Amino acid sequence: MKNKLILFTFIIALFSCKLSTKEDSKKINTIVCTTGMIGDIVKNIVGDQIKVVTLMGPGVDPHLYKATQGDLKLLNEADVIVYNGLHLEGKMGEIFEKLEKQKNIIVATDAIPKADLINNTEFKGAYDPHIWFDVQLWNTSTNYISKKLCELVSDSIAQKFKSNTLTYTKSLSALNDAIIANFNNIDAERKVLITAHDAFGYFGRAYGFEVRGLQGISTTSEYGLKDVSDLVNFIIEREIKAVFVETSVSSKSLEAIVEGCMEKDHEVKIGGKLYSDAMGKEGAPDGTYIGMVKHNVKTILKGI
Ligand SMILES: [Zn+2]
Incomplete structure (x- = not known):
């Protein structure tokens, strides 16, 4: 009986040892x-x-x-x-x-x-x-x-x-x-989003916006004079009121667009800063994913 008890205790110990090793790993x-x-x-x-x-x-x-x-x-x-x-x-x-x-x-x-x-x-x-x-x-x-x-x-x-x-x-x-719900009552022709680089393709597809970026999908791609003049012509033709800078990309490229439009007597303003590929500061309302998206929606609604 004693032997059986020892064996039983040994098996239990072995089993629990195995379990805890598995948990620890x-x-x-x-x-x-x-x-x-x-x-x-x-x-x-x-x-x-x-x-x-x-x-x-x-x-x-x-x-x-x-x-x-x-x-x-x-x-x-x-x-x-x-x-x-x-x-x-x-x-x-x-x-x-x-x-x-x-x-x-x-x-x-x-x-x-x-x-x-x-x-x-x-x-x-x-x-x-x-x-x-x-x-x-x-x-x-x-x-x-x-x-x-x-x-x-x-x-x-x-x-x-x-x-x-x-x-x-x-x-x-x-x-x-x-x-x-926020974008539901916006006229289709106003739903055009112009940014420095093509970060908002999925946003546009999901929420019904036409999107245009001066640079391509990656900010490593260069843009030339033709890209600037094409975008300027597009903005004038579509009577667009605002373009949006991004917190993680230099605003210089879009300032060139604003100037290009002004030279052709079309006033377009910088509609605000959007969080594209980075969030805001930690601890700030825009420092979370949900906060950054809410900020973008508010900024876009105000700007377009
Ligand atoms: Zn990007």
């Missing part, structure tokens, strides 16, 4: 994200339990961003890396390729079926990476990132992640409904 300490918008998704999913680091702060252009030595250290030490993909972080591709073999990497745009992506007309076979301006698509990415993170943690932590995700995606759905 499913622990995440640090998640490193590239853009603010992705960092915001991850923070909303994981809450305060895990350290979330965002590499690109307010006003930073992800198309041009090069990782610093400090970033490389952070990426090497991270348990999980989350980035946008579709070449948004164009200068970091090689780094991600190298880290892919050693790290848990989640790509936000992997969530979106190809049929829902907008083609990048400048580069054959490439897609527009600015999916976050279609709030429904961003909702899909949020669920995808959450699912991937849940696979890396214990069941009890995953339950918390799932519950946080549900709360956040409900807020995103409410935001989407609010945008639609």
Whole structure:
């Protein structure tokens, strides 16, 4: 009997030891994200339990961003890396390729079926990476990132992640409904959005705006005199009243457009600053994804 009891205790101990090892190995300490918008998704999913680091702060252009030595250290030490993909972080591709073999990497745009992506007309076979301006698509990415993170943690932590995700995606759905309601009564001819670069393609498709950017989908592409004069002619022809600068792109290009229109006796004003590829300051109302979108909607409504 005594022997049986010892054996039983031994089996129990072995079993619980195995369980705790499995639970321990499913622990995440640090998640490193590239853009603010992705960092915001991850923070909303994981809450305060895990350290979330965002590499690109307010006003930073992800198309041009090069990782610093400090970033490389952070990426090497991270348990999980989350980035946008579709070449948004164009200068970091090689780094991600190298880290892919050693790290848990989640790509936000992997969530979106190809049929829902907008083609990048400048580069054959490439897609527009600015999916976050279609709030429904961003909702899909949020669920995808959450699912991937849940696979890396214990069941009890995953339950918390799932519950946080549900709360956040409900807020995103409410935001989407609010945008639609806000733009519902605007005449179609007023729904033209002109910005420095083509960051609002998904926004335009989702909320019925015609969009034009002076630069292409990436800010790495150059624009010439012909692009300026074509856009000036378009603004005059369509009697457009405002163009919008972006917080992460120089306003010089659009100032050239305003001047070009003035030379042809058409007054067009800078309608305000939109958050395109970066959010506002941390702690400010525009320092979250939902805050940045609300700011943009308000600014567009006022400007057009
Ligand atoms: Zn962009």
